[in-house]
Amino acid sequence: MSGTLTIDGLDAGYGRVGVLRGLDMEVRDGEIVAILGSNGAGKSTLLRTISGLIRPTAGRIRLDGDDVAGKNPEDVSRSGLVMVPEGRQLFAGMTVRENLLLGAYAERRRRSVVQERLAQAHALFPILEERADQVAGSLSGGQQQMVAIGRGLMAGPKVLLLDEPSLGLAPAVLAQVFDALRALREQGVTILVVEQNVMMTLALADRAYVLQRGEVVIEGTSEELQSDARVREAYLGFTTAAAAG
Ligand SMILES: Nc1ncnc2c1ncn2[C@@H]1O[C@H](COP(=O)(O)OP(=O)(O)O)[C@@H](O)[C@H]1O
Ligand SMILES: [Mg+2]
Structure with a gap:
């Protein structure tokens, strides 16, 4: 690529x-x-x-x-060309998984692509899989930055x-x-x-x-x-x- x-x-x-x-x-x-x-x-x-x-x-x-x-x-x-914005800009009330999936919104109908990218984000930051069901706003600053980068990866x-x-x-x-x-x-x-x-x-x-x-x-x-x-x-x-x- x-x-x-x-x-x-x-x-x-x-x-x-x-x-x-x-x-x-x-x-x-x-x-x-x-x-x-x-x-x-x-x-x-x-x-x-x-x-x-x-x-x-x-x-x-x-x-x-x-x-x-x-x-x-x-x-x-x-x-x-995918941006990870200043200040992370996550949806604080949504879960880690939901925030990640938003990054792949354009590919939402291609389930296998979405699953593959999710696996890639989890491999890079295992904590994102452990905290998948936790709301993003409850994470530490570092973990939120990982979600923001993971969401960027979800866009391929x-x-x-x-x-x-x-x-x-x-x-x-x-x-x-x-x-x-x-x-x-x-x-x-x-x-x-x-x-x-x-x-x-x-x-x-x-x-x-x-x-x-x-x-x-x-x-x-x-x-x-x-x-x-x-x-x-x-x-x-x-x-x-x-x-x-
Ligand atoms: N939304 C905006 N409207 C008008 N001016 C802006 C806006 N955002 C930034 N600026 C101005 O543009 C210049 C560059 O800002 P910015 O790109 O944010 O700098 P940096 O990211 O390097 O700190 C600054 O003079 C700033 O005041
Ligand atoms: Mg700046």
Whole structure:
């Protein structure tokens, strides 16, 4: 299953307010790519635009060569670009299983496909099977994030888009979530992840882009970014002198 996301000259924003400016980005099949940047840089706006919630004012968004810019969110998801939104956005009063099944709503008549994907989500996060009948709102933050990722998997992603999956999680759970992303990459799912947890994310990702005011200001492999003085100063708390010494 292929999944290469290519973004060219993307402009998008809210009404007349432009946020993204001429953004170019590529996430190749089988990669984990991170988007880093401070609050308000435009990271969520980018993911919302890719997933069809915001219509771009210019540029192209292609999945394996097919332009998805301007499609509605359901069609974008069906094409294989699947979003795990910021803040999880589960149905708190519905069970874990019901939340997961909603992710496969487009495939609801294909029972074997739905069962296969459910098994895949359970294999990745066994707790989701143990808690299948529990209402999602009663789970811990980490478990809710697992439901949100599991629901994304239920849609059969080629490229999974995650908006700050580590937000508010305790370190142990966070490590579990990041391990799951590594496992998904092994299974061939391409991943684009927005994060503020720079250190852990560069250890996970193959490549990363740093956004600032809607523009890419730094891009490279994770190794390159880990040794980039600008990244170390702005995000890792090193001064240039400390980095040099
Ligand atoms: N719904 C919205 N309406 C208008 N402006 C918004 C909206 N959401 C975000 N913005 C603005 O767009 C810019 C980028 O925000 P966002 O994409 O959420 O940044 P990030 O996810 O990197 O923190 C910010 O200036 C923010 O105030
Ligand atoms: Mg955001």
